[in-house]
Amino acid sequence: MGKHMLKETAELWAFGAAKVPLILFLRPRVVQVSMERVVLTIPLSRRTKNHLGSMYFGALSTGADMVPGIMAVTLGRKLKKKVAFALKEFEARFRKKAEQDVTFACSDMAVVERAIQASSESNERRDARVRVTATIANGRGEEEVATFDMVLSVRAK
16 A cells, blocks of 8 residues: 555544544545645545446545645644634546545645634634645556545634
8 A cells, every 4th residue: 555654544544433434434544744735545445446446436525525624634733723624615527437546635735724824813714725636556657537626614713
């Protein structure tokens, strides 16, 4: 499966066990969390496959949903703010069947940080438009299987 961040993965699974059981069921692995980008992988398995042998739409959507959530939590810790967040809009474009493990990545950390800071100053919800890209590995690198454009609504206290 490759390398993943054990502590961050354990925290995500604990959140899943307590709040969103589907997360725990899918067994995502956090690969990278930095102040620029978040990356996680969902393995293609019996749990995540559809009847065609590729990753199920629901698993792909859940993977895309988790990335901005991890961003909000990470930035909340950095800024020492309690951040409530939810997806407000979700648009997906599927380009090919995902017939192996899928990696989800987003580099819009600065966009989410600006929304959290604006919310903290105004004490109102703010929106952050982010794009998550889903890829699979091929012999030449990564191949895009889907993109997800979302609006993450945040409120910071």
